Amino acid sequence: MSESTSPQTRAEKLISFLIASVAILAAVITTMQTYSAGKGNEAKRASSQFAIQAMQAKTSGQTRVSHERQGAYQTWYELDLQALGAELAGDTAAASRYRAVRDHIATLVPIFANPYFDPASGFSPDVAKYEADTYVVESTRFTEKFTAYNELSDAWDDRANIFIVHLTLLAVTLSLYGLSTTLRGVMRGVFIGLGSVIAVIVALWALIVMILPVPTISEDAINAYADGVGKAWYGDSTGAIADFDRALFIEPDYANALYERGNAHYFSGDYQASLADYEAAWDAGREDTNVGWNIGWNYYLLGRFDDAIVMNRRVLRQDPSLLGVQFNLALALMVRGDFAEAEKEYYKGVNDAVAEVTSAHEQGVQPPSSFWYYMDASAQDIENLLLELDGNAKYWSQVPSRNLIAVDHEQLRAQARNMFQLLKDTTTALEFSGTAPNPNVTFTATPFQFAQEEVDENGKFVRYNIASTFPSGINEMVILFDYSGAVTGQSEIWKVYRNGYEDPTLRVIGTWKLQESGGAAKPISYAYSNLFIFASGEYTVELYIDNHLVRRGTFIVE
The missing domain is CATH 1.25.40.10 (Tetratricopeptide repeat domain)
Known part of the structure; x- marks a missing residue:
C-alpha cells in the first residue's frame, strides 16, 4: 500500500465504523420508539375503558338512586302522611291500611335498609350515604384510573416522540458521514466530527430518556382516595x-x-x-380555578386579606366569568378597608350578573342554578360579616374573626350594609323581572313584630301575642308592621330563611293591595296542612316591594 493511499483507506474504514455504530444506535432507538408507542397505545385503550366504566357507574347509579328516592321513598312518604292524616281524623282503620302498604314498599328497594334508613327516627333516608355506596366510590375509582392511565399514555407518547427526534438527528448524522466520503482534508474532518458530536448527544439523550421513570399507577x-371521596x-x-x-x-x-x-x-x-x-x-x-378559589377563600377566613385579593385576581385572570370569585374579591377588598375599590368590584359583579341573565333570556334559557347560589351566598357572606362585627356570629357562619379586621368597624358596617342591600335587590330583581332593581321605591316599613293569634272558645280573634321566641309546634306566624309610601299594584315578595337557608315553601309572591299607608298583619304559615310545623331554629323574614328589600326581621322557634 502506498503512502498516498494509506490515510484515505484509514478514513474510509473510520467512516464505515461510525456509520455501522450509528446504524446500531438507530436500531436500538427504533426498538425503544416502537415499544414506547405501543405502551402509549395500551395505556390509551385502558384510559378509554375506564372513562366508559366511570360514566356507566355514575349514570346507572344516579338512575337507580333517583328511582328509589323519587319513586319508592316519595310513595312511602306520601303513604306515611296519609296514615298520619287518617289517624288525626280518627280513622284508625284507614291509617292501618296506609301503613301496611307503606311498610311493604320499604321491603322492595335497598334505600330503606340499614344503614340508610330508620323509619322510627323520623328522618328521611341518608341519600348521600346511599349514593356513595351505590356509585360515587366506584365512579371515582374509575375516573381516577382514567386520569392516571391518560397521563401514562401521554408520558409514553412523549417518550416515543422524543425517540423520533433522535432518529431524525441520527439520519442527519448518517448524511454528514456520507457527505464526508466525497470530501478531502479538513472539511472531511469537520463533517465527521460534527456527525460524531450529534451521535454522542443523541446517545446520551436517549440514555437519559430510557432511564427516566414514567408515571406509575x-x-x-x-x-x-375513592373511599375518602365516598365518606366526604x-x-x-x-x-x-x-x-x-x-x-x-x-x-x-x-x-x-x-x-x-x-x-x-x-x-x-x-x-x-x-x-x-x-x-x-x-x-x-x-x-385550576377550583383550587385557587378555595385558597383565596381560606385566606379571607384566616384574615390574610392581601393574599386573598392576590389569589382572587389570579383566578379571575384564568376565568373572568366566575361570579363567586368576583364577589369574594370585593369582600376581601372591603374588609381590608379599600372601600372605593370594593364598591367598584361589587358593581362590576352586579353588572356581570345582569348581563348574564339578559344573555340567557335572549337565548330562551335560564341561568344555571349555580348563578343563584353564588348571588345568595355573596349576600350571606356580607351578613355573616355584619353579625361577626356585632359579636353575634351564628354557628353556620363562615367569617374571619373581628379581631383580625383592622379597618374601622363602623366604616366597614356602613359599606357592608349598602353592598348587602345591593346584592339582595339585584338577586330578587333578576329572578322576578330579569332586569336591574328599581332604585325609586318609596315604600318604608317599621321593624317587624312577630305574633301568634289568640282566639276565644268560639274561634274569634282576641289579640296578638307578640314575642321574639316561640314554642315548638306552631304552624303559623303573623308579622305586624306599619308602612307608608305604598303604591297599589307594586310587587310584594316575602322570603323566609331558617338558619341562613331559605325555605321556598314559605315564599309568598303577590301584589300590594292595601292603601298608601297604615298598619299591616301578614301571616306566614304551614296552615294549608295539619301535618307541618315550624321546625326549631332562627327564622329571618324579608319583605321586598318592587324587588327592593324594605325590611327584614328575626324570630326564634324553640
Whole structure:
C-alpha cells in the first residue's frame, strides 16, 4: 500500500465504523420508539375503558338512586302522611291500611335498609350515604384510573416522540458521514466530527430518556382516595381525612387527594389545615380555578386579606366569568378597608350578573342554578360579616374573626350594609323581572313584630301575642308592621330563611293591595296542612316591594 493511499483507506474504514455504530444506535432507538408507542397505545385503550366504566357507574347509579328516592321513598312518604292524616281524623282503620302498604314498599328497594334508613327516627333516608355506596366510590375509582392511565399514555407518547427526534438527528448524522466520503482534508474532518458530536448527544439523550421513570399507577392510593371521596360525600370528614392520609402516604404528591383532604378539613372547620392542603395541591400541579378559589377563600377566613385579593385576581385572570370569585374579591377588598375599590368590584359583579341573565333570556334559557347560589351566598357572606362585627356570629357562619379586621368597624358596617342591600335587590330583581332593581321605591316599613293569634272558645280573634321566641309546634306566624309610601299594584315578595337557608315553601309572591299607608298583619304559615310545623331554629323574614328589600326581621322557634 502506498503512502498516498494509506490515510484515505484509514478514513474510509473510520467512516464505515461510525456509520455501522450509528446504524446500531438507530436500531436500538427504533426498538425503544416502537415499544414506547405501543405502551402509549395500551395505556390509551385502558384510559378509554375506564372513562366508559366511570360514566356507566355514575349514570346507572344516579338512575337507580333517583328511582328509589323519587319513586319508592316519595310513595312511602306520601303513604306515611296519609296514615298520619287518617289517624288525626280518627280513622284508625284507614291509617292501618296506609301503613301496611307503606311498610311493604320499604321491603322492595335497598334505600330503606340499614344503614340508610330508620323509619322510627323520623328522618328521611341518608341519600348521600346511599349514593356513595351505590356509585360515587366506584365512579371515582374509575375516573381516577382514567386520569392516571391518560397521563401514562401521554408520558409514553412523549417518550416515543422524543425517540423520533433522535432518529431524525441520527439520519442527519448518517448524511454528514456520507457527505464526508466525497470530501478531502479538513472539511472531511469537520463533517465527521460534527456527525460524531450529534451521535454522542443523541446517545446520551436517549440514555437519559430510557432511564427516566414514567408515571406509575398506584391502585392502593386510588382505592384509598375513592373511599375518602365516598365518606366526604355523606359528611364523614374524619373518616375521609383518614382515607386521604392513606392515599397520600402511598403517593405524597397526589394532587386530587390533597385537594379533597383540604375540602374535608374545611368542612371540619380547620381552615389552617385546609389551606395547607389546597396550597400543596396547587404546588403538585392542580393550578385550576377550583383550587385557587378555595385558597383565596381560606385566606379571607384566616384574615390574610392581601393574599386573598392576590389569589382572587389570579383566578379571575384564568376565568373572568366566575361570579363567586368576583364577589369574594370585593369582600376581601372591603374588609381590608379599600372601600372605593370594593364598591367598584361589587358593581362590576352586579353588572356581570345582569348581563348574564339578559344573555340567557335572549337565548330562551335560564341561568344555571349555580348563578343563584353564588348571588345568595355573596349576600350571606356580607351578613355573616355584619353579625361577626356585632359579636353575634351564628354557628353556620363562615367569617374571619373581628379581631383580625383592622379597618374601622363602623366604616366597614356602613359599606357592608349598602353592598348587602345591593346584592339582595339585584338577586330578587333578576329572578322576578330579569332586569336591574328599581332604585325609586318609596315604600318604608317599621321593624317587624312577630305574633301568634289568640282566639276565644268560639274561634274569634282576641289579640296578638307578640314575642321574639316561640314554642315548638306552631304552624303559623303573623308579622305586624306599619308602612307608608305604598303604591297599589307594586310587587310584594316575602322570603323566609331558617338558619341562613331559605325555605321556598314559605315564599309568598303577590301584589300590594292595601292603601298608601297604615298598619299591616301578614301571616306566614304551614296552615294549608295539619301535618307541618315550624321546625326549631332562627327564622329571618324579608319583605321586598318592587324587588327592593324594605325590611327584614328575626324570630326564634324553640
